[in-house]
Amino acid sequence: MSTLLVHNLINSCLRIEQQRISRRRSIPDHISFDLNQDILSQIITLRNSQQKIYFSGDHLAELRYYFLLNSSQYSGLGITFKTHYQKQEEKITIVKSVIHLSGKAEQYIRSDALASQEIIDTHYWLIEQILNQISLKHKKHKSVLLWSLLGLIIIFIAPLIFFFLPLVFWGKVLVLLIVIAIVLSALPYLLKRYLSSWVLDQLLFGIFSYSPKRRKIGLNLLNTFG
Numbered sequence: 001m002s003t004l005l006v007h008n009l010i011n012s013c014l015r016i017e018q019q020r021i022s023r024r025r026s027i028p029d030h031i032s033f034d035l036n037q038d039i040l041s042q043i044i045t046l047r048n049s050q051q052k053i054y055f056s057g058d059h060l061a062e063l064r065y066y067f068l069l070n071s072s073q074y075s076g077l078g079i080t081f082k083t084h085y086q087k088q089e090e091k092i093t094i095v096k097s098v099i100h101l102s103g104k105a106e107q108y109i110r111s112d113a114l115a116s117q118e119i120i121d122t123h124y125w126l127i128e129q130i131l132n133q134i135s136l137k138h139k140k141h142k143s144v145l146l147w148s149l150l151g152l153i154i155i156f157i158a159p160l161i162f163f164f165l166p167l168v169f170w171g172k173v174l175v176l177l178i179v180i181a182i183v184l185s186a187l188p189y190l191l192k193r194y195l196s197s198w199v200l201d202q203l204l205f206g207i208f209s210y211s212p213k214r215r216k217i218g219l220n221l222l223n224t225f226g
Contacts, residue, residue, distance in 0.1 A: 007054050010046070013039050014055065014126075016062045028066035030080035033126050034091070035119065043122050053129045060133060067134055078106070083123040095123040153183055 019029035035043075046053070055063070070079055078100040084091045094115050096108040109115050157179055161172050 009039055009042055010053055011056050011059060014059055016059070016066060027069060028062060030082055031063070031066070031130070033081070033083045033123065034086065035083060035122065036086040040085075040118065040122060043126070044118060047122070047125050052132070053126075055130070055133060063130060063134055078104075081123070081127050083119060083126075085119060094119050097123070097127060099127075154180065 013034045015032040015034060017029045017032055018026040020026045067079065070077070078098040081095075081097045081099070082093055083095045085094050086092075092110070094110050098106040109120065154176075158176055161176050161179070165172055165175060167175065
């Protein structure tokens with residue numbers, strides 16, 4: 001089986017279960033890994049070859065949203081992972097892990113022959129793959145945004161300085177440089193203090209919280225402003 005098909009197969013076994021909290025809103029409740037013998041064998045092969053899983057963009061957006069909820073005051077129940085194994089027509093929960101952001105972890109493992117070491121090791125390896133790919137900050141995006149905003153401010157302010165200030169040319173240049181220095185020092189604070197706080201509130205409780213597509217937009221904005 002090709003690497004792409006293996007990754008698609010593994011992505012298909014990952015589910016972010018939702019809990020409905022109102023008529024229009026659902027929030028992530030826990031992360032499920034649905035395994036059968038074929039998927040388990042493919043994951044073991046991938047793990048033994050020291051490759052990593054590439055989760056889909058939609059999965060990563062929902063995972064980040066789930067982690068974000070648990071890092072806020074809204075939810076402190078911990079990140080829950082469950083691994084299920086399909087045996088004939090029955091889906092059986094083998095392992096459950098609850099990881100709290102304080103560092104505390106709780107483990108529940110089925111105590112019978114179904115709880116093989118291969119399934120348990122796969123459960124922990126999948127959790128590790130998720131934790132390695134979850135990131136809520138992208139400094140590159142933030143840097144691009146800062147320079148873009150600075151450019152817009154200069155385009156707006158420079159003509160005002162050069163046309164309306166009664167100073168010699170180099171005096172106007174000095175004023176423009178001072179304005180640029182002030183903007184450069186103030187913009188990161190303003191972005192973090194006001195814009196990122198607003199986006200976070202909207203992501204948790206407002207316009208970005210109602211669907212996976214909106215959450216993805218909100219997370220991208222938070223990554224940029226935060």
